[in-house]
Amino acid sequence: MIRYNDALKKVKNEFNKLKLKNEKVELLNSINRILAEDIYADTDQPKFTNSAMDGYAINYVKGINEWNIIGEISAGGFKNYRVKPGEAVLIMTGSRIPSGANTVIPVEDIIIERGKIKYLINRPLIKGMNIRYRGEDIKKGTLIIKKGTVLKSNNITLAASCGKSSIKVIKKLKIGVIATGNELVDINIIPKEDKIRASNLYSMLTAVSEMNMEPVTFGIIEDNKEKIKKSLTNALSTGIDILLTTGGVSAGKYDYLNNIFKESGIKIIFSKVNIKPGKPIVFGVYNKNGKRVLVFGLPGNPVSCYVNFILFVRNVIMDSLSMNGISNIKAVLNVTLKKKDNKRHFVRGILNNKDGINYVSPVGSQSSANIGGLNKANALIVFEENKKILKRGSKAECIMI
Ligand code: AMP
Numbered sequence: 001m002i003r004y005n006d007a008l009k010k011v012k013n014e015f016n017k018l019k020l021k022n023e024k025v026e027l028l029n030s031i032n033r034i035l036a037e038d039i040y041a042d043t044d045q046p047k048f049t050n051s052a053m054d055g056y057a058i059n060y061v062k063g064i065n066e067w068n069i070i071g072e073i074s075a076g077g078f079k080n081y082r083v084k085p086g087e088a089v090l091i092m093t094g095s096r097i098p099s100g101a102n103t104v105i106p107v108e109d110i111i112i113e114r115g116k117i118k119y120l121i122n123r124p125l126i127k128g129m130n131i132r133y134r135g136e137d138i139k140k141g142t143l144i145i146k147k148g149t150v151l152k153s154n155n156i157t158l159a160a161s162c163g164k165s166s167i168k169v170i171k172k173l174k175i176g177v178i179a180t181g182n183e184l185v186d187i188n189i190i191p192k193e194d195k196i197r198a199s200n201l202y203s204m205l206t207a208v209s210e211m212n213m214e215p216v217t218f219g220i221i222e223d224n225k226e227k228i229k230k231s232l233t234n235a236l237s238t239g240i241d242i243l244l245t246t247g248g249v250s251a252g253k254y255d256y257l258n259n260i261f262k263e264s265g266i267k268i269i270f271s272k273v274n275i276k277p278g279k280p281i282v283f284g285v286y287n288k289n290g291k292r293v294l295v296f297g298l299p300g301n302p303v304s305c306y307v308n309f310i311l312f313v314r315n316v317i318m319d320s321l322s323m324n325g326i327s328n329i330k331a332v333l334n335v336t337l338k339k340k341d342n343k344r345h346f347v348r349g350i351l352n353n354k355d356g357i358n359y360v361s362p363v364g365s366q367s368s369a370n371i372g373g374l375n376k377a378n379a380l381i382v383f384e385e386n387k388k389i390l391k392r393g394s395k396a397e398c399i400m401i
């Protein structure tokens, strides 16, 4: 059985062979998209030397404490006064500084007496105060937003101020989902007798949306070889980049997926990984006329299915596209964890930060069918193959979900 690290490498290797496309979108539509170009500053920021306060722009000379008001400048209403010592121009925040002026006294710090301003405050007037110099924030030509950045609204101010009205982003990956199982009904139906709601279909589709990729549903298919094959062939022909199936990859009589993959021309890269939960995962690649589709046969157990998605789909995509956002976090274990086998376990846990230190505790039963714990968890605690015990108080690596 393949080890986790080797399986992950194989998935990354195949992911990197996918030909990702770029597209231009308007800045307003770029939010949460992955930047496919480096963005450079097209101007200095600020673009011109300006006032940081509403106040009076003066030509500072030591010893002069009174100034004649010679005019005013508002933001966007520049007038090129030549300010001499003893003169002041009323100026608003963001207004360009006139020549000669080198200091701004805030309006709150002065009094006006007989048409002259006087400095009120007892602390010294400092030459250069309240001036924002051209380029002091960012110099023209600086790399401001890196390729691979998932654009957030805090990036938009700078992009907009550099005039990026359209932005090159990675085209959303299309990720299809097929749920298989005779026992499955859709979630708006009350399941009778031994039926259950096909929750995986929804968890997978929304997990795809959560990454801001494009989910495509191919619905629920019963455990019938021909029907599954037909659905698979159809899904593979629709231009999707990745296909996820759920159910039917274990050792049961009706677990057909592995064989159906092969019969449908999917090259199996691995089946079964030495992990818990999620051991039965099958990974293959379909390649027709140069169009590659990565195919993941995920187990039906909802926790296995979800954990597999996080490990092999989400993390591979985010890592390969250098997307910011995920990182493994070390956290102090609140309890001792034990295991008997040599698998790598991913223990559902709750991680929280107290006084600047991360702590993590396992949550709920760790059965791969138990969705109560998954519902509460925000992290997967990594319990390596060769370890049998992770001691309370030691630090464990956690994958945030
Ligand atoms: P399988 O992998 O097909 O052997 O299914 C393993 C377990 O997962 C069984 O208890 C199934 O009923 C359950 N299961 C399969 N598909 C789904 C699904 N789409 N949503 C929720 N549970 C499922």
Ligand code: MG
Pocket: 180, 181, 182, 223, 247, 248, 254, 300
């Ligand atoms: Mg099944």
